Amino acid sequence: MSWRELLPPWLVIVAGLTGIVLLCVSTKDVPVTPLRTKYGIVLDAGPSRTILFIYQWTTIKANETGVIRECSSCPIQGLGISNYSESPQKVAKSLKQCLNWAQGEIPAEQHSQTPLYLGATASTGQLNLTHAALADSFLAALKSSPFNFQRAQILSSPDKEAFNWVAVNYVLENFFKYDWRGQLVPSGKEMAGVLSMGRTSAWLTSKVEEENQAPKGVRLQLYGQTHNVHTHHCPCHGTNQLRSSLLSALIQDQRRAKTVSNPCWPLSYSREVQWQSVHAGPCAVSGDTWDIPGPKEVFNITGSSNPTTCMRLVQNLLNSSSSCSFLTRAPSNAFKPLRTRFLVISEAMDFLRETVPSPDLGQAVKRLCGMSVKELVKESQRSLDTLADYCLVSAFIFHLSTKGYTLDFDGSVWTAFQK
Template identity: 80%
Template sequence: MSWRELLPPWLVIVAGLTGIVLLCVSTKDVPTTPLRTKYGIILDAGPSHTILFIYQWTANKANNTGLIRECSSCTVQGPGVSNYSDSPQKVGKSLEPCLHWAQSEIPAEQHSQTPLYLGATASMRQLNLTHPTLSDALLAALTVALKSSPFDFQGAQILSSLDEEAFNWVAVNYVLENIIKYDWRGQLVPSRKGMAGLLSLGGTSAQLTSKMEEKNQAPKGGVRLKLYGQTHKVYTHQCPCHGTDQLRSRLLSMLIQDQRNVKTISNPCWPLTYSQEVQWHSVHAGPCAVSDDTLGIPSPEDMFNVTGSSNSTACRRLVQNLLNSSSSCSFFKQSLSSVFKPPWTRFLVISEALDFLRETVSSPDLSQAVDKLCGMSVKELAKESQTSLDTLADYCAVSTFIFHLSTKGYTFDFHSSARTEFQEKIGDISSGWTLGYLLNLTNTIPQDNPSFLKGIEPGVWSLLLILFVVLLTGSFMRISYRVMVRENSFSNRNSSVFDDN
């Protein structure tokens, strides 16, 4: 049989063997392009100012929820949006510099796919209660301005206090890796650390937010969230009129009423030598105003000179009287438990005043630390912080209030550092609802489907290469051998012919 007759069968055998090997080899998906980075923009329209936050995450998700990090932020110049109620047409104009900045921060090809959302908080909630027409006009003006941006506008609305605190709770626990974390293999797994509760003071109210156990019935007003495949029932217990701004006004109002026959008022919660001119109307207006009676109340235009006396004991007594006279919030353990009893867990107290206290006063006992803070002079306070003196002067009253609210109202154990911490910032971000909101929003954003190619492991590829080389070499040698045999046979025939001659 000639080599020409053997060649086709050999080629068929080689092709068959190669095909069988390729069918048996396992492959894996190899992305042809890297995962895209996605962006999200959240505008936090707070009482005093508006901040634009840019967040980013990869297109890949973990159980439908993105892995987000804060990228950068831009503070909008001017007051909060509620202060534009007299001229709504100007509120959109105030956002333009930060929106232009965001366009330069985010790649142009991503603009149309970047969600943009504005959430207004406490001051707009208050405006909506008192003047709903004005708040609607502001939201309409904001909507027009944000729709004209190149981003994917998701809406501008007044965030409910319950949603704000629930998203704030999500942000804090996300940063602390209480929801999800990377294990030692670099894989994302649910965290076993347990969720932290949150006590925070806004400008108008104080609120305690905690996760409710699945076996417990969530009280009315709870928020249900699903993150990374896990469902969380979050409840907030609110104390209206007990935020830092309202606390200051209510304390000054009580002092003026107690000392109504004089124009110079002593404030035990302010440091010595600190003073302010206070108009009665500025501290005694709105639904949070406190009055012992209606007789002898100053007129709205009356001015008082309030000076600090730096008396910790008197300040505590004043704060206790304020809490005891409160009708808008329950501060007794038995009545609080009947409404909301948070699980025994770790709590974080978010407060600039207590964060300042922790950094400046070295005392393991919170009660003693508050006393030391209330005894600091104006010079000592200014030396320890770059914060404005007007803000620092109120830290004594705020710290005293938080101490009483926490120990008498919520019965926290401040002697156990493993159970209670106080701070202003969590990780590298300021605690806020914006991160929690965007985490929840990523559940509704479709995940990109990257293009894949089938890939073979390097070791398997090497074996296949060797197999191909062996088969080709064997085939070549076989063919060469058949050729040599044929040539030898031809030579032998020729030599026999010559011998015969």
Template identity: 35%
Template sequence: MAKKVLPLLLPPLLLAALGLAGLLLLCLPTRDVREPPAFKYGIVLDAGSSHTSMFVYKWPADKENDTGIVGQHSSCHVQGGGISSYADNPSGAGRSLVECLEQALRDVPRDRHASTPLYLGATAGMRLLNLRSPEAAAAVLAAVGQTLAQYPFDFRGARILSGQDEGVFGWVTANYLLENLIKYSWVGRWFRPRKGTLGAMDLGGASTQITFETSSPVEDPANEVHLRLYGQHYRVYTHSFLCYGQDQVLQRLLASALQGSSDPDLCRALVSQLFNVSTCGFSRCSFDGVFQPPLAGSFIAFSAFYRTVEFLRTKMGLPVATLQQLDAAVETTCKQTWEELQARAPGPLDRLANSCAAATFVQQLLSRGYGFDERTFGGLAFQRQAADTAVGWALGYMLNLTNLVPSDPPGLRKGLQRGAWSVALLLFGALLLAALALGLRQVRSAKAQRAI
């Protein structure tokens, strides 16, 4: 008898098990669970006047549109001179980048290659080459562009940056990394930190830039830039100077340094010729008749500013906390004989030979050129990095061209909506009732057949 009833009850029992399992699953607590974030990458080649550097940046792909997220993943120093030094051999400029590009292939995961933007920005060296020979500059850019386009990244062009762009992007980078541009949420309201922004100062092989936020009237609109970042408006003054414009003076200066004459007064006199402060058609100027509003707030100085001051501070062991100490450190360095300098600061001889010239130039640029005094110098920090990322124009350039790094939708494991959950509950409940009804029907049918 049992053998005859069991096959009849098997279908309703299976339906009942399925319905019961569904009800149990629906009763389990659920919540949204964020998946481990994937990462996006971006690559910027900083083609400076004396060398090229590659920076690989990394950020969570599901980031919200805030700041303080993007960081430096890796970097690479291209061997040889800047791409402008290949004016007579454009193809060599492209080949010089290959070693670092091969590193980028390893640093960026293969599945992210096609979606990784790749940029090359050239600065003062190429600006000068473009002034002397636009055809040669175009040939160099075409050669490096051809090389970059051969890699599986999303190559978005190679171009020459203006001095103004270089200054503004450096300012964006510094304040982005130091979280001066970040917005905080508090009870549903957004606000900026009260500490404000820092001014940014860059010094490369052939140009220098100063950029800072200002509220005073700018008499020369060409040096004023309006930015809107994260819903906030910034009005900044920026200016770029080609600091190696007077080649003859610098040749004399470097010749004096290389001869080791140990004469700081001669060195200072030669450098001071680079800063013409005798003429000014505005209410106030920096040098060469260029308007500059009063220095406002604190500043961060990077690139060659940092390297020069760090040499005085660490290699020479001299204090540079005040402008007076910086002057004294420069004078001490320039009074060293070549043998004394080598003994005190062993290192690459080419940089060591230029240490007096570079230190004097930085000291004169800060005091005579930009007008720093003891009070404003106290708000000047010399830094190479912030948040483990090199400070320079490259990150700000990428943030600008990628629209502040647009985000992918966050990856979530979603639970059922309440309405869908209710429908599923009713469905599995109906399945249990149908199984019960079918089972009863099968039992009654079996009893009726047995009665006959």
């Protein structure tokens, strides 16, 4: 299977939220009436944006698990919740449009029976400690709606990845299928794994053999089957940390030249960075042959669009990594995933799929890493600062799939890349 054979582009947005509905909405939440359409609402509250999702399903179940039929969404206007810390009274107003929209989408007689969940990342969940007035205003707006506000689900990273795993396999119809009579039956398919790229970390989530269940794994009962799911954390290898590690290495390799060439950034793109912004915290690694710059020392990083050099540098970063064992060797037997395929959740890979026609992933990454600022901006409305990092992230995923984590593209273990 080619890396270009991707899942629908909306999967990443829906991923964790579908998992919340499947795992949180129980038979106690929704009274059973034969063939009646039911609804559920999930607010996905992240640091940069909030989206309201409506899920729709009938009361038919597959082995005691609901089957979602439709999903629609309403992006909340404005920024993420945390951005209202200085004016908490405005957060309720920002929710009004989408809550009103939801009231129109769901029949009035079912408003009080429709469960409403808040799914928030851990950073957003800290608002009750750092900005209590803002958190209170936000929750008050949800409780005052005509819907049945169930609870706020603060998602830790492992929880979020487990939800992603459920959602990806749900969309792929790996749990069940419809037979010739239109009845739901087990699909018999193997479960897919998920590689999720965050800002600070990467996460590898997969089903493991029951006898090799990891101590920190999750046991899920879905559609009449038990799934032992383990998430392997790879700190220091999210998008932001990869960039910092690369820039730190470049500054050190080029002996503290005030203008530093970055082969992974597009030609003519540049950015000034302070040493402390790229070399701080537990992910920082220092060379031992020269003095460390002062924390406020500024360097001008300029792009040079050199695919070959970029891919070599990224490979070196992976080979020298000490924080993530699955980059350089297969996991131990206790965490070894089943023979499976891994789907990658990454904006960079979605951009690559849309803009580079090559069916070969390595060649596609080289083509992306050779693009100029003009070419990148022409292909997307995303900010240039975001686009500039896509080469680095794509190169990381390429090396991870072919050299870091032992995968066989031609055998039973293969990787499909998708947003």
